[in-house]
Amino acid sequence: MSLITTLTRTWLTRTLKPFTFLNEYDRVLPYGDLDRLGLYIHIPFCRSICAFCPYCKVLYDAEKMNRYIDALIREIHLVGETYAGKKEVTSLYFGGGTPALAADRLPEILDAVRAHFVITEGIGLELHPDNVTVPVLTKLRDAGVTKISIGIQSFQPKYQEVLGRTLSHAAGGDFGPEAGSPDTSRRGEDCPDRHADASPAPFSRGESPADRLAAALEAVPFETVSMDFIFALPGQTYEDLKADIETAFTHGANHIAIYPYIDFTFTKSTVPVMPKKEKKALLDRITAWCASQGYVRNTIWTFAKEPEAGYSSMTRENFLGFGCSATTLLRDQFKINTFSIDEYCRRIGEGTLPTCLTTRFVKRQRMVYYLFWTAYSTRVDPKDFEAFFGGPLKKLYGFELWLVKALGCAVEKDGVYEMTPKGAFYYHYYEQYYTLAYIDKMWGILRKEAFPERIEL
Numbered sequence: 001m002s003l004i005t006t007l008t009r010t011w012l013t014r015t016l017k018p019f020t021f022l023n024e025y026d027r028v029l030p031y032g033d034l035d036r037l038g039l040y041i042h043i044p045f046c047r048s049i050c051a052f053c054p055y056c057k058v059l060y061d062a063e064k065m066n067r068y069i070d071a072l073i074r075e076i077h078l079v080g081e082t083y084a085g086k087k088e089v090t091s092l093y094f095g096g097g098t099p100a101l102a103a104d105r106l107p108e109i110l111d112a113v114r115a116h117f118v119i120t121e122g123i124g125l126e127l128h129p130d131n132v133t134v135p136v137l138t139k140l141r142d143a144g145v146t147k148i149s150i151g152i153q154s155f156q157p158k159y160q161e162v163l164g165r166t167l168s169h170a171a172g173g174d175f176g177p178e179a180g181s182p183d184t185s186r187r188g189e190d191c192p193d194r195h196a197d198a199s200p201a202p203f204s205r206g207e208s209p210a211d212r213l214a215a216a217l218e219a220v221p222f223e224t225v226s227m228d229f230i231f232a233l234p235g236q237t238y239e240d241l242k243a244d245i246e247t248a249f250t251h252g253a254n255h256i257a258i259y260p261y262i263d264f265t266f267t268k269s270t271v272p273v274m275p276k277k278e279k280k281a282l283l284d285r286i287t288a289w290c291a292s293q294g295y296v297r298n299t300i301w302t303f304a305k306e307p308e309a310g311y312s313s314m315t316r317e318n319f320l321g322f323g324c325s326a327t328t329l330l331r332d333q334f335k336i337n338t339f340s341i342d343e344y345c346r347r348i349g350e351g352t353l354p355t356c357l358t359t360r361f362v363k364r365q366r367m368v369y370y371l372f373w374t375a376y377s378t379r380v381d382p383k384d385f386e387a388f389f390g391g392p393l394k395k396l397y398g399f400e401l402w403l404v405k406a407l408g409c410a411v412e413k414d415g416v417y418e419m420t421p422k423g424a425f426y427y428h429y430y431e432q433y434y435t436l437a438y439i440d441k442m443w444g445i446l447r448k449e450a451f452p453e454r455i456e457l
């Protein structure tokens with residue numbers, strides 16, 4: 001597996017040099033003159049921990065979260081104060097973990113952000129379905145959130161069971177971040193006891209959990225309401241996935257994300273991976289069905305019912321990340337914050353950035369990184385590439401462009417390369433190798449070591 005990624009990396013970057021991450025960083029981050037900068041904030045707390053989930057998170061604890069948010073606000077000021085004036089940024093996304101658990105402190109976090117940045121394209125935030133209640137949604141909207149993404153995974157109990165999640169019937173009631181009583185005696189990662197503290201409100205009036213979500217979303221509307229699904233689960237059929245998407249679009253969503261299930265080595269998930277042929281057939285059919293319904297594919301994994309709906313924090317050319325495990329990409333520099341919440345708070349307390357690793361891309365490495373994430377949006381515009389790198393894409397990657405077209409993975413329309421469904425599947429297939437060879441390896445180490453000396457990928 002890593003042989004494939006190593007050979008591809010060597011070919012595309014035209015160098016044998018691996019991506020080398022070192023325990024070092026710039027004290028002043030050079031973002032001042034960068035265009036179209038995005039912001040990301042990580043909130044690593046969840047009411048319960050899902051066995052399949054690879055993200056940096058711990059069990060919710062009010063005291064720990066408050067201490068973390070104090071540090072987060074300081075980190076935003078530490079970085080923001082290095083630029084005189086307010087820097088224009090496109091968007092701000094809150095990810096996690098379950099950032100909606102911090103709804104009460106959102107105004108403070110956003111005051112810190114707005115002291116240094118002007119956000120032009122809205123604020124996005126991730127919610128667990130249990131957070132989709134009128135009081136929580138109202139807090140989010142009042143703070144300025146314009147886009148939300150809800151982690152449904154599946155509306156169907158059989159797949160919720162496979163994933164070890166349930167859809168609480170509490171949506172629309174008053175189960176908010178401060179409601180319930182989180183069991184703070186259970187600490188640490190990957191606790192197998194899921195949602196034991198989520199004591200859902202009684203299920204009444206024959207309403208389904210999806211109806212409850214819809215009622216709350218109708219009462220408090222957002223520009224984008226996205227719902228996340230995990231597909232390629234054992235036994236999952238085209239009809240199952242189609243039914244989930246239909247339920248989403250008839251219950252308050254105007255955007256959906258369908259992520260193929262990835263079995264990270266360091267999680268405790270026991271869910272088997274679907275064979276490649278079956279997965280391809282499922283993805284091909286669901287993509288064709290979405291197209292037949294007029295849903296616009298705006299990234300590899302997302303489809304919008306309304307063209308203006310969008311939710312993606314991944315396709316930025318440059319971004320600043322705040323919070324533990326958050327990454328920052330500034331021109332040729334890519335850095336990662338420590339995954340340890342305690343070490344994160346300690347470093348910020350000392351007035352030091354919480355960076356644990358930095359890599360400095362050589363030009364071809366940066367180009368490959370750029371192309372990989374731009375292709376995620378399913379289109380690559382050579383004009384944007386040239387504006388970013390100062391050199392023509394066709395001259396630098398002429399053979400590769402010819403090859404992807406010859407293989408039927410992309411077509412050229414008005415000078416722009418658009419991915420075909422075949423290209424999207426193979427991108428996904430390769431992305432899985434990349435995820436398992438690079439992300440899985442790196443996150444596996446960073447979960448255990450707050451500040452490793454060096455990682456080579």
Ligand SMILES: C[S@@+](CC[C@H](N)C(=O)[O-])C[C@H]1O[C@@H](n2cnc3c(N)ncnc32)[C@H](O)[C@@H]1O
Nearest residue numbers: 052053096097126127128151228259260261262
């Ligand atoms: C940070 S979580 C979402 C927010 C919220 N905590 C929740 O669970 O509802 C982001 C999304 O990543 C996706 N995801 C998590 N683990 C995954 C895995 N092993 N394979 C594929 N997708 C995964 C899920 O769809 C999830 O909604």
Ligand code: SF4
Nearest residue numbers: 046049050053096097
């Ligand atoms: S899927 Fe969401 S709720 Fe579950 S552990 Fe991951 S971030 Fe937390």
